[in-house]
Amino acid sequence: MFTTTEDKDIPRYAFEPDAATGHPMFRIDKNREIRNYRRLDFFVPHRKDYYFLAFVKVGSSRHWIDMKSYVLQPDTLYFTVPQQVHLKEDSDAPLSGISVCFSEAFLAAAEGHFLKELPLIQNPFNGHELKLNAADVVFVEDMLERIYTEYHTAGQWQQGMLMAYLKVLLIYLSRLYTEQFAASDAVPEKRILKQYLAYINERYTDSHEVADYAAVMNLSAGYLSEVIKAQSGKPPIAHIHERLMLEARRLLLHSELSVKEIAFELGFEDDSYFNRFFKRLNGQTPVAYRTDTRKMYH
Known part of the structure; x- marks a missing residue:
């Protein structure tokens, strides 16, 4: 579990553009019945230099974020922000869902840096998991499908559409974050x-x-x-x-x-x-x- 790079520090992975679309700051993937994770170097402690959201629809496996382990559950959304330490365990169980990655530069393109101020992005409670009820699942799946369609359409004003959809999704998830991680008077809004x-x-x-x-x-x-x-x-x-x-x-x-x-x-x-x-x-x-x-x- 504790295998590390030769320099003994925790490896850090940069955002990787999608080879199919070439988008330099944003990507979305549908993961259908994955049994073996595509990057073996994710099975050692590492950091990501980008934001990551994963909606798990089917399957289960164990992951670590910082000092806490999570068993992935269906109809649950997982998220990480830069600097957190990740570790994945291999699993024979199939895993299906949708994942979204975006860089700091993509967030910076938002007018007034609005997205960077959201609780999910600030992550003051160092969280990683959001429980979704039936209504949440419907909303999140719908928004992710819209993002996925727009991402692969490459039409006019695609960047603006992706940003608009992502903004709605992140606001919705930030409301859930606030509800699930702290009482309203404890969230650092000031x-x-x-x-x-x-x-x-x-x-x-x-x-x-x-x-x-x-x-x-x-x-x-x-x-x-x-x-x-x-x-x-x-x-x-x-x-x-x-x-x-x-x-x-x-x-x-x-x-x-x-x-x-x-x-x-x-x-x-x-x-x-x-x-x-x-x-x-x-x-x-x-x-x-x-x-x-x-x-x-x-």
Whole structure:
């Protein structure tokens, strides 16, 4: 399960255009009765540099996203965002459904970057699975069929049509995300909190202090602290630490990087400080976490 590349880090895969259509930023595939996954390198821990949606209609197999395993279920939608760590298990059971991939560039083309602000895309709760009821299944299947037809028609204004259909689908799925992952008052809808979390996700390996983010946001550290605590119920430093811990756990579980290398990758100049930081927040040392977690996942 823990086979990695020779450089010991987690491999990262870029978006691959569809050879048939050549679309550089978006693709949709119908998977009918697949028994063997087409890319063997997906059976080792890896990251995708693109967004991925998969509606499972028939079949079951086990996948890992970060530190959590999922048994794929029929009439369920699975989604991942860049930076999450994936691992697939082979299965003899046939799998059918529709998958959609799109790059950061495709999202950036949306007017006003509207799509990038949706909860499903922001994924503040690091989720992966959406349960669909009968009405949801009908809606999602219909939208995916429309997207699939447009994608293979290549008519005038195709890009605009694909974006329009995807926008409707992502808004619908974001409503489900909000319902299933948090109470309405816990979802980070406020502008400053959303901006703060986005900056952390971009800069957490370089900036570990609240003051650094306050400066980027042109706010005082005191005011930022008050707003973040009021909007999230947590002090702002907790959000930085949570992001660092998430990445540390990913690398400890899925890579063969040493603790010292992980500390350096996360922006800690002193690996002994990283050890103390990890133990304080996780209750055990990085080495102990790696050992215990890998035993559990086997």
